[in-house]
Amino acid sequence: MIQVKELRRSFGPVVAVDGISFQVEKGQVLGLLGPNGAGKTTAMRMLTCFIRPDSGTASVCGYDILKNPIEVRRTLGYLAENSPVYPEMTVGSFLNFICDVREITGRARRKTLDRIVPTCSIESVYHQTIETLSKGYKRRLGLAQALIHDPDVLILDEPTDGLDPNQKHEVRKLIEKMAEDKCIVISTHILEEVEAICSRTIIIAKGKILVDSTPAKLKQEHGCSLDAVFRKITKSNGPGRQEEK
Amino acid sequence: MNSFNAVFKRELKSYFTTPLAYVFLVIFLFFSGYLTFKQGFYEMRQADMRTFFMNLPLLFVFMVPSVAMRLWAEERKVGSIELLFTLPITIKQAVLGKFFAAWLFLTIALTLTFPMVITVCYLGDPDIGLIITGYIGSLLIAGGFLAIGCFFSAVSKNQVISFVLSVVACAIFVYAGMPTTMNYLSTFLPQGLVAAVGSMSFQEHFESIQKGVIEFKDIAYYMLIIVGWVAACTIVLDERKAS
Structure with missing residues (x-):
């Protein structure tokens, strides 16, 4: 469902993504791992046009x-990273705006909102202004707008960032549930998350793919935890770029 | 078209969900009335709105950029531009949606000056045609300034910088046609060039509309200004949206 061919992007003299290629099929959850400034966000921004x-x-x-x-x-x-939203809008009006853009109208809109609001646990803040929400709620609202049209492909940049352990667990469960009939790409720093939900992992550093494997295989090959594998692979290739934006 | 409508609706609503619209409307209505009465509205003893329309371009130089500065600078600062341009919306639809929402907001502001029309009608028997053309000219000049403001809002993430650049650009377009500027330019520029600078000015085209004469060249001038600056805004935004 996703095919990436020799994707390359630089910002001035800095090469952010250096000719990466990979494919992701339906039913796969791909974890994109890498140190800060490795090129994960840039790659995702290119995939989302x-x-x-x-x-x-x-x-x-x-x-x-x-x-x-x-x-x-x-x-x-x-x-997106930091879930950009319109702070002056209420949660309800924001979701209605997304429905407007995605052409979800009438009864379908009512059904969609009835499905997505409880799924992302944002019922209690539905009439609240976004600027008054905590980081966790903003993240969940971001997730709600990404899932609103029940897309076949999901690209999530650090989806559990800012969530408390209970919310993290819920989001992971949600991703696992959706994984069967969707193609999901996740960027994260939390390695336990990769182990829990990703069926495949790609480690990127300095814009290049260093490893394309499964979490279980990586652990088996290196004979240590995923955390140690990540450190071993990325450290031997030096730190990433200073800035990713 | 749906994406354009969605952006247009969201933008127009956003004016009224923040204090911006109310602060703008109060200041605009106060100064448009104050300047009219201060500059001898009663002393002229004529039931027309010439004084009112005469002051509008100068008032717009400051007021319109204050509406336009947030259009793109805020989106880029907050990061919501990444949300907007990863939704199925083209840059053209987004730019036009925001531009027309802001233009409609300025139209609402101008409509709210209706007590001025009532006053003039109460005091005498004004030429309604002149008032209508005055309002049409004012709307076009507001659209022109808005297009300039929209462009500078896309240039910088900082709203203050966008505002200052827009005010300077709008002022140049107004002052280029002022008699003092024309006289000064004629001291060192050939007559043809001075006339060309004058014809580029908002003021010259506004004055002819204000006299009740709507000519194709005046409408075409404003349309060209609006289309040109909005197109430039689209190009700049496409280049700088991720920076």
């Missing part, structure tokens, strides 16, 4: 990110 690659391309559900960016965005759900 927010920034254009310098060279290479990718396709999502058969739509090319360069030729059909609007179709790509229509088919995928994206939760």
Whole structure:
């Protein structure tokens, strides 16, 4: 469902993503791992057509990110880092705005909101202004907007960042539940999360793919915890870029 | 079209969910009335709105950039631009949605000056045609300034910088047509060039509309300004949205 071919992007002299290629199929949960500034967010931003690659391309559900960016965005759900939202809006009006953009109207909208609001546990703050919400609630609202149209492809940049342990558990359960019939790409720093929900993992450093394997295989090959594997692989390749944005 | 509508609706609502709209409306309505009465509205003993319309371009130089500065600078600062441009919305739809929402907001502000029309009608027998063309000219000048403000809002993440740059650009477009500027320019520029600078000014086209004459060249001038600056905004935004 996702095909990435030699994707490359640099910011001035800094190469953020250096010719990465991979494929993700339906039913897979791919964990994108890497130190800060490794190029994970840049790669995700290119996949969601927010920034254009310098060279290479990718396709999502058969739509090319360069030729059909609007179709790509229509088919995928994206939760960006820091869940950017409109602070002056209420949760309800924000979700209605997303429904407007995604052309979910009438009865379908009512059904969608009835499904997504309890799924992301945001019923209690539905009428509240977003700027008054805690980081965890903002994150869950971001997740709600990404899932609102029940997309086939989900791209989640640190989905459990800022959530308390209970909420983290709920989000992981939700991802596991959705994994069967969706293609999910997650970027995270929490290695236990990778072990818990990812069926495959790619480790990136300095914009290059260092490892493409499964968490279980990695642990078996190196004979240590995933945490130790991550340190071993990324340290031997030096630190990432200073800035990723 | 749906994406355009969604952005338009959200943007227009956002003016009224923050104090911005109310602060803007109060200040705009106060100064538009104050300047009119201060500059001899009664002393002229004429039931028309010339004094009112005469002051609007100068008032717009400061007021319109204050509406426009947040359009893109805030989106980039808060990071919501990443949300907006990862939804199925094209840059053109987003720019036009925001531009027309802000233009409609300015139209509402101008509509709220209706007590001025009632006053003039109460005091005498004004030429309604002149008042209507005055309002049309004011709307076009507001649209022109808004397009300039929209562009500078996309240039910088900082709203203050966007505001200052827009005010300077709008002031240049107004002052270029002022007699004092024209006289000064004629001391060292050839006559043809001075006339060209004058014809680029908002003031010159506004004055002819205000006289009740709606000519194609005046409408085309404002449309060209609006389309040009909005197109430039789209290009800049496409380049700088992720920076």
